[in-house]
Amino acid sequence: MAGRLSKRRMQMVCDELAKGKSLRSICDNNDEMPAWSTVLQSVQRDEDTYEMYARARAIGAEILADHLHDLAGSPLPADIDTKLAMAEIQRRRIEVDTLKWTFARMQPRGVRHKKEDVDTNGGEIRLIWSDGEETPSTDAACQRKMRSKSADVVQLVTSDDKDSA
Secondary structure (H helix, E strand, C coil): CCCCCCHHHHHHHHHHHHCCCCHHHHHHCCCCCCCHHHHHHHHHHCHHHHHHHHHHHHHHHHHHHHHHHHHHHCCCCCCCCHHHHHHHHHHHHHHHHHHHHHHHHHCCCCCCCCHHHCHHHCCEEEEECCCCCCCCCCHHHHHHHHHHCCCCEEEEECHHHHHHC
16 A cells, blocks of 8 residues: 555554554555555654654554563573573574664653653763862863862763853
8 A cells, every 4th residue: 555644544553563563564464554665754754643653663662672571581491402492592692682772773762752861961071179279270280180189079061051150
């Protein structure tokens, strides 16, 4: 199915994405679903469709994280041969690594999928020496003092702090 994508069909796609399914499997395995290329084109053209898609992907990533947790914690069968057990461990390791890689790209901003969820880690770090002594006036003296003492206070300077300074 090519062409424009209705809101109802996009919601059906998003419901499946939120269950943790891949876009290709949703679209290729169901004749009622649009082609995956149609979905991606619609996401690029329309901001509302993009928001629906991004939220569905973020929720789907949470489902994937639960699957990762369950996979890593599931015990091996008790009656398995040692060589088969080692092969199963290696298979699970590859599966977990692949899913972790996928998870990291699906959900870079958290469940709310808001940019401000990841932007809080920026800023300048300022070290302040405060032992009651006056700060040396020359650069060389200041550098000697900085080499000889450790910082008593470490401060994260935000853009608001820079503006007021």
